[in-house]
Amino acid sequence: MKNVEIQTPQPEILDTQVAEPVSINHTATIKRDQRDTIGAIRVDEPRIRCTDVSVYYSGEQAINNVSLDIGNNEVITLIGPSGCGKSTFLRCLNRMNDTIANCEVNGEIMMDGYDINGKNIDVVPLRAQVGMVFQKPNPFPKSIWENIAFGPTIHGLVQSKAELDDIVESSLQKAGLWNEVKDRLNQPGTSLSGGQQQRLCIARSIAVGPEVILMDEPCSALDPIATARIEDPDRRTA
Numbered sequence: 001m002k003n004v005e006i007q008t009p010q011p012e013i014l015d016t017q018v019a020e021p022v023s024i025n026h027t028a029t030i031k032r033d034q035r036d037t038i039g040a041i042r043v044d045e046p047r048i049r050c051t052d053v054s055v056y057y058s059g060e061q062a063i064n065n066v067s068l069d070i071g072n073n074e075v076i077t078l079i080g081p082s083g084c085g086k087s088t089f090l091r092c093l094n095r096m097n098d099t100i101a102n103c104e105v106n107g108e109i110m111m112d113g114y115d116i117n118g119k120n121i122d123v124v125p126l127r128a129q130v131g132m133v134f135q136k137p138n139p140f141p142k143s144i145w146e147n148i149a150f151g152p153t154i155h156g157l158v159q160s161k162a163e164l165d166d167i168v169e170s171s172l173q174k175a176g177l178w179n180e181v182k183d184r185l186n187q188p189g190t191s192l193s194g195g196q197q198q199r200l201c202i203a204r205s206i207a208v209g210p211e212v213i214l215m216d217e218p219c220s221a222l223d224p225i226a227t228a229r230i231e232d233p234d235r236r237t238a
Contacts, residue, residue, distance in 0.1 A: 053107035094130035131210035137197035139189035175203035195226025
């Protein structure tokens with residue numbers, strides 16, 4: 001909420017005049033429910049359609065009636081101050097909020113014509129379809145190769161070790177990490193630098209062939225060089 005303070009300057013007081021200084025202090029506030037949305041929230045053929053999405057943590061409202069369409073091959077950026085609900089909204093799109101105790105999600109989120117919050121929806125394939133890269137790198141306590149191979153293996157996407165090797169190499173190349181780690185794939189993923197770990201997590205997300213990738217400030221703690229290397233695969237995989 002933006003507060004605009006308007007102060008009227010004091011009038012000039014003559015030596016012969018006895019008067020108290022005059023000061024007027026007004027605060028103009030635009031209420032949240034009166035703000036206008038910039039741009040259209042609906043598209044003709046949305047891949048994801050969110051309608052009146054609200055989220056509560058232990059009864060406290062985090063986001064209120066968010067409606068937004070995301071089209072095919074579209075890149076959407078959420079901008080706002082810390083704590084305004086950007087991460088909360090992203091986690092709604094692959095039901096990561098399900099893992100948070102006392103979190104309640106209301107409203108409708110449709111993807112390819114079905115409600116992802118439906119009782120018959122299995123969240124495991126949903127999260128493979130809608131991948132997520134978090135703000136802080138979270139590589140598995142496994143080797144670099146195993147970090148990438150884990151997803152395709154548990155989802156039954158490969159039939160042979162050769163196919164798995166191809167997916168590992170392809171994913172690391174798309175994340176811009178292959179040339180840096182190709183000779184040490186058996187080393188722990190946690191041994192990499194922060195920027196490399198984040199690219200490893202991007203490669204891990206790419207490996208299962210997601211149709212949507214959610215990125216929650218993946219470059220917020222990285223230097224410009226590491227950021228540039230991460231942004232390149234964003235463009236290649238968009």
